Amino acid sequence: MKKLDVFQTLLNEVFVTFLIIFTFQGSNCQLVLQPAGPTQVNALVGTNVTLAVSFSGAPNPLVSWSRSNITVGTWTINSNSSPDIAPNSRDVLRIENNGSLTFLHVPLGYTGNYTIELAKSGLEKVSRTFTLRIFENFQSVSLNTQSDFAKEGAESFTLKYSMLHGVVEQQMWQFNGKELKNSSHYLIEGRSLVILRPNRSDAGLYSLLLTNPFSSAAARKTITILYGPDAPVVGVQPAQLLYKAGDSLSLSCQAEGFPSPITEWTFDGQILPNSNNGVLNLTNVQTSQGGVYTCTLLNTLTAEKREKSLTLKIFEKPGGSPMCSVVSVNDVSLQYQCRWPGGTPQAQLSFPGLSNNSNGAENFSLTVTASADLNKKTVICIADHPLEQNKCNVSASAPMKFLPIVETSIDLSGKIVVSISCLSGASPQAAVSWSRGNETVTNGTTQLISSSTEQLRIYSYNVSSFLVMPNYTCVCYNLLGSQTGKIQLQGPSISDSSLFPNQNGTIITLTWEVPPTAIVTGFGIQMKGPALHTKSGIVTKASSDGYVTIQSKLGSARSADIFPLNPKSTYWFRIIPKARLTDGVPSKIHRAGPGEGLSGSAIAGIAAGIPCSILFLALLCVTIYLILYCSNKKKNQQPTYPVSRAVAKTKNSQTTTSPHKLLTGGLASPPDYNRLHKNPSERTVPLPTFVPPPPVRVATTV
Incomplete structure (x- = not known):
């Protein structure tokens, strides 16, 4: 009912206002509204605050306050009725007698823009707007992140603050003390700081400062950026x-x-x-x-x-050193080979002197056509390994001159075996062909050629069968040439021998040599002289008029020791070469013992030398006598010529010299050579001639 009364009263006032306006047109009266304080008011939550105004131009206007176009209270000033306040704000809002709006214990939610409007019938309405900001002191402000770490390269990373109480008027973000602004890397929105595409340089201390007119608060947080690993x-x-x-x-x-x-x-x-x-x-x-x-x-x-x-x-380099060789291929070509096995990696081998385009690893061979230009030509193999460079060389050569080697033995059946070896230095190794007389030697029961063809073996029981055979011929040959060797076998014989006693004369050593082609299967050591007592007590009997065999030696032996000998006794020794059951010519005789004197040859030499020496002396004396006789005779027959004064003066001025020391023994003066230089018609006797003496053999005592 009260509301209807108020509404009726308002209608009446409006009607009166219009009536006055139309009745008194042309009047200058108008309402004037002025703020009685600041239009922007800051208030702390829970306090009382007034939006103060003052007006003039008309009494008791109608006051209307609204917030965001919503009326919160109306009142006609000085009316008997109470202000009409919005129901949800009656405990907070109050309209003062001058139209000001008062907030009692203002809550936080009353922040906003408030507008006052004055209206009077017949006058133009006036209004003013106020801004009320309600603040709260800060309490428990903190910075938070969704995770403890930021990852480099992520899309974004956000820091957000929270608080228990507080109204923010201004916020400021800082990184390591430097203020942050919105940019392509940072975005500040609401309560958050967003780091766009964070990187390792974003790691550090982030801080936030919140302020309002009544308080301020700060919060900090250290952010760690996870990154890496980078490129190792x-x-x-x-x-x-x-x-x-x-x-x-x-x-x-x-x-x-x-x-x-x-x-x-x-x-x-x-x-x-x-x-x-x-x-x-x-x-x-x-x-x-x-x-x-x-x-x-x-x-x-x-x-x-x-x-x-x-x-x-x-x-790892190959072991040892490279090895070079050369062999023949199909009797037409030469194959040069180079080996250096092992190693990691394998060595690269080549023969640059033969080819610049061919090489191989570990075992390498290169085949070329044989020619005279390759004979004794040094070919080098280059061995290339990362750890070492090495080389070897080889020369292909024709067979060299050689001497056949003859060896003799007896097989199990008792046959004499004569082995003839023809070895010639050659590269590739020389092959050997054999012939006897004009016939080619082939393998058989009495002749056998070795697999290498370098040796020929001949078998027979009787040494005489070897001696009647024609000469053997071996030909060593390869692709570059050949050499020939001829062999004429001969019976058992000794080419040289010697005797060497020790200082005490109790031991003698006999040494001997045999001809290269002699067939010898053993030796008998013979002695003539006193009985020989051995260390075992056995007595070797010997006679003074004959030789007895005291030792037997194999065909390969070339020396023999004989002991013990009596130093005061005389012994004679000789060596008998044997070919199975056949004895050869004994060696020369060697004598050992005291009083050996001159050998028979020495005595013969002395005997022959004495008469020759006497004859030589006689001829020398006759020659000297004839020379002296002829010289004196020519001197007596020489004519006398007048001597000039110059010549006489020269003769008188010459110094008298003593006779030569060779003429001081009473020999006659030397012949007058001026007489000897006369023409042949002036000579009375012929010139003496010199007859050389016969050679004299000088005997040497051994």
Whole structure:
């Protein structure tokens, strides 16, 4: 009912207002509304605040307050009725007598724009707008993130603040003390700071400062950026292009990242232990450890992985030195061979002197047509290995001159076996062909050629059958030439022998040699002289007029020791060569013992030399006598000529010299050579002639 009364009263007032306006047109009266304080009012929540106004121009106007076009209270000033306040604000709002609006214990939600409008019938309405901001003191402000870490390369990372109480008038974000603004990297919206595409440089201290007219608050948070691992950097110490077996080295793998990445080395699919901070130590490496090593880096928080590999070259040179050789192929070509096996990798081999385009590994051969130009030509093989360069050389050569070698033995059946060897230095190795007389030797029961063709064996029971055979001929040949050797076998014989006693005369050593083509299967050592007592007490009987065999030696023997001898006795020794049951010509006789005197040959030499020496002396004396006689005779027959004074003066001025020391023994003066130089018609006797004496053999006492 009260509302209807108020509405009726308003209608009446409006009607009166219009009536006055139309009745008094042309009047200058109007309402004037002025703020009695600031139009923007800040208030702390829970306090009382008034939006103060003052007006003039008409009494008791109608006051209407609204918030965001919603009326919160109306009242006609000085009316008997109470202000009409919105029901939900009656405990807070109050319209004062001057039209001002008062907020009692203003709650936080009353922040907003408030507009006052004055109206009077017949006058133009006036209005003013106020801004009321209700603030609250800050309490429990903090910065929060969705995760503890930001990841480099992510789309974004957000920091957001929260608080228990407080109204923010202004907020300021800082990073490491520097204020942040909206940009392509940072976005500030509401209560959040968004880092767009964060990177490792965004790690640090973030701070927030909140302020309002009544209080301020700050919050800080350190942000950690997870990143990496970056591209790994791998290396080897010592840094070398390659390593040899037995070396020691270290592999390293490093990369930036947070947290520090975990490093793992793998080789041939297997994880390698003993890696410390990305360093892998390898000691006494072998060629089997050469290959690809892979380093894997893991960020345990982001699960990011990076890998990088390196290749180790571990080499081992081949053992020994390269070996060169040359062989014949199909009796037409020469095949040069070079071998240097082993090693990692295998050595590369080539013969640059023969070909610039051919090479091989470990075992290499090159075949060329045989020609005279290759005879004794040195061909070098170049062996190239990463750890060493080496070489060897070989020369192909025709067979060299040689002497056949004859050896004699007896087989199990008692046959004499004569082995003839024809060995000639040649490269490739020479083959040997055999002939006897004009016939080619072939294998049979009495003749056998070795598989290498270098040796011929002849079998017979009787040595005489060897001696009646024609000469044997061996021809050594290869692709570059040939050499021929001829062999005429001869019976058992000794070419030279000697005797060597010891200082005490109790032991003698006999040595001997045999002709190269002699057939000898053994030797008999014979002695003539006193009985020989051996250490075992056995007495070797001997006669003074004959030789007895005291030792038997094999055909390969070339010396014999005989002992013990009596130093005061005289012994005679000789060597008998044998061919099975046939004895050859004994060696010369060797004598051992005291009083050996001159040998028979020495005595014969002395006997022959004495008469020759006497004859020589006689001829020398006759020659000297004839020379002296002829000289004196010519001097007596020389005519006398007048001597000029110059000549006489010269003769008188000459110094008298003593006679030559060779003429001081009473010999006659030397002949007058001026007389000897006369023409043949002036000579009275012929010139003496010199007859050389016969040679004299001088005997030597041994």
